[in-house]
Amino acid sequence: MALDEIKIGGLGSSRKRVEDDRFIRGMGNYTDDFKLPNMLHMEILRSPIAHARIKSIDTSKAWEIPGVHMVMTGEMMATRNLAWMPTLSYDTQAVLATDKVRFQGQEVACVVADDPYIAKDGCEAIVVEYDPLPPIVNPRQAVAPGAPLIRDDKEGQNDNVIFRWEVGDKEGTDRAFAKADKISKLQLHYPRSHPSPIECCGSIADFNPSTGKLTVYMTTQAPHIIRIAVALVAELPEHMIRIIAPDIGGGFGNKVPVYPGYVCSILCSILLRRPVKWIEDKSGNLISTGFARDMYLNSELALSKDGKIQAVRFHADSDHGAFFSDAQPSKFKIGLLHSAFACYDIPYGHITAQGTYTNKAPGGVAYRCSFRVTEAMFFQERVIQAAAADLGMDAAEFRRRNLVKDEQFPHRTPFGFLLDSGQYARCLDVGLEAIGYQDFLRKQKEARARGRRLGIGISTMTEPLGAGNSREYDILGIKMFDSAELRVHPTGRAILRTGAKTQGQGHETTWAQIVSHELGIPAADVIVEEGDTDNTPFGMGTYASRSTPVAGAAVAMVSRKIRAKARKLAAHLLEVSEEDVEWELGRFYVRGAPDRGVSIQECAMAAYSNMPDGMEPGLENNAYYDPPNLTWPFAVYIVTVEVDEATGVWDVLRMVAVDDCGVRINPMIVEGQIMGGLTEAYAMANMQFMTYDAEGNCVGSNYMDYLLPTSWETPGFELHEVVTPCPHHPIGAKGVGECAAVGGPAAFVNAVMNALEDTGVRNIDMPLLPDRVWEAIKYRRDISGAPPVRTD
């Protein structure tokens, strides 16, 4: 008899997490937990100034401190051709500054010592003389006449523009706008943010002079990419580099790029022939590593009287900081910004974008999203709400009228994406029903009559998740596939290794569930390993919700290869031809004689002890999976709020989330991911942003200034689901880890703006801080969140 899939921990089982057993005992192995023999410690000296020429660096006092082994400057790096490194976006980035500093917090020198305290003493003893230059803190300032040139190191770079880019049908869009009954416009800024995992970045580089092998323990979401990057940048042979990503204390995109600290620790280890540990402090993490967002948008929708969107047109200005080091794998300069409006049936669209350098931290990352999708969906849902209001239409009805209908799949967007499946209207209905939409509108009206401001905000979105395909997505030319390797031992227990890298997503639990679903081996009998490049197949890592769509698919495919071989073994054991063997979960049986069967475990033993003549022994295989398309989950988020007019404070009354991420491997983990994403959405709408003053000082360089929501503010969430299996994914799954963080912010902001609808205020930029909301209500004006600029 077939096994009960839920009982063996297969697909759909809310299996408790395997990784928890070590974490709840404090027995995790994070990078900082490793202590190697003879290990030294490295600290980085950072620039206090946003833009300045370096006149001199005097390291002599640092060298005199007992216990200091190395003081490294950019000049010393330059003698090894390592003062600059290539970025993932085909630009260059300073490892240690030589000519100028270009943002506050830029790496200027590093000190290696017996312990981190002495290394910090060493940094303090270094004397750097700076000649300050005018700082640039936003894209408009960057392209203003007479703006100082930030990247004077680059030949042929005569201004601060990095790229100009466009996509769509300009002529068709212009025609649609000319015929529109109404044009709705909105200007927005998505503030700079930082993923800010609680664990900062760090590495332990361990160069072994006797073997020539370099082992690096590292907080990286993509160990294999790091290995190839180190091989290319440091010109070390790839087989002599081993990257180990141990347990990671949260990533959210922050731990994808290559940072100067990694490079410095590697070089120092090679030079000193001892292990060198670098563990970043929180300020270092916040002011220098991969930020996200920081985009300005001008958008327009062409509308017909009956509430149909005829065309969309927008321009985006993006602020990339001092180096164009976006960690994104697409061929599109502005990432997947053109996934905006994908869930709506719109015939025409045209997007232009311009990226600029500023004197701010580099390293744009996809913070809990596919690259630039968070901006896309936020802009989309804010503009949709404004358009509904302009038309005097109900916001839910306006969406319903324009959402792609079930029968329209597969649906091609005006920007070229192909959406595979969805039940958008049904998701919207589930959400409206859950929140009690009509009832709330009534209550809102009554409350308003009594002077109270209630608001309701909707966000409906789809998001492209799971890069590749390999045609359009690569990193440094390496295509965006992923991989899995499965070994089934003689007793039917198994080890699975993938090219992904969990950072809290629970791969050790869920990958085993996929194997269990495909082979009927209990999940508890499958151990999962990731993160060590010496022991795992080449893969592109975990970010952009790509693990389940790509690595997860590879796990299913390798399991099927194993099953195909097990079928041959079963035929041999049952003494029938392979065609006469049927499969049910966990066993093969003879067609027409269901009692005559062998379990998958018996097949495994036979693979080592009783294989047919001519068959290669063993039961192991690997699979590399190149997805045919991205997956497109859909979600509806609805928030109700009350705004206090006197203080500008707003409280969340309820938050309803409806997620359709296709088939759910482990519902408990999926819901955990959604709640985490919703919290980050709330954070961005409410408090979390990184801004700069006119001098280029980072405001948000520590957790006293960079506010993250605590258990006290964070609202409760009500979760609902709709399941539309992905037609091209082997188990029907779609990405999910990021939808809530992507689609959530607009729901919160739309709710607050809805509460203010009668004031005529069209927009308050995130975060909706009480003073901004208060000012908007009091003075009946929109509030911009752009950083202030110096006017001298």
Place this chain on the structure above:
Amino acid sequence: MDERRITVTVNGERTTVDVEPRLLLAHLLREGLRLTGTHIGCDTTNCGACTVLYDGRPVKSCTMLAVQADGHEITTVEGLGIASELDPMQEGFKEEHGLQCGFCTSGMMLTATALLAENPNPTEEDIRWALSGNLCRCTGYQNIVKAVLWAAKKMRPPAAV
């Protein structure tokens, strides 16, 4: 630098060590005693990843000097249970999916342990208030609250009939 001799009881075990006066308690625990379950997140007393119990009260060990622990009792996550036997708080976090990356978990569990010692029947609001000095970036707190409620229920003596 001059060292000071201190005696600290960590997870029930008395230890005498020589430390630099500037050594942080978190570093003594992690580096000196190799109790790496105490994590360092923010260096500014905000995130609570480094929370340990100091004579039963939660403190953030990254902004406390090791010398301040002289003569005191410290409990770290390693003191919550032993490998084969879990504390109800640890069980609760696993049962209710109260953790994802695991980095904040030690601090969360210790703060919650101190709460339950003081208030064995906390409401959701009590828990949210008590944990508001411990940041989590993964879970959204909802399941952490449930985990603490789970532990509280398990720790309560069965109601008299």
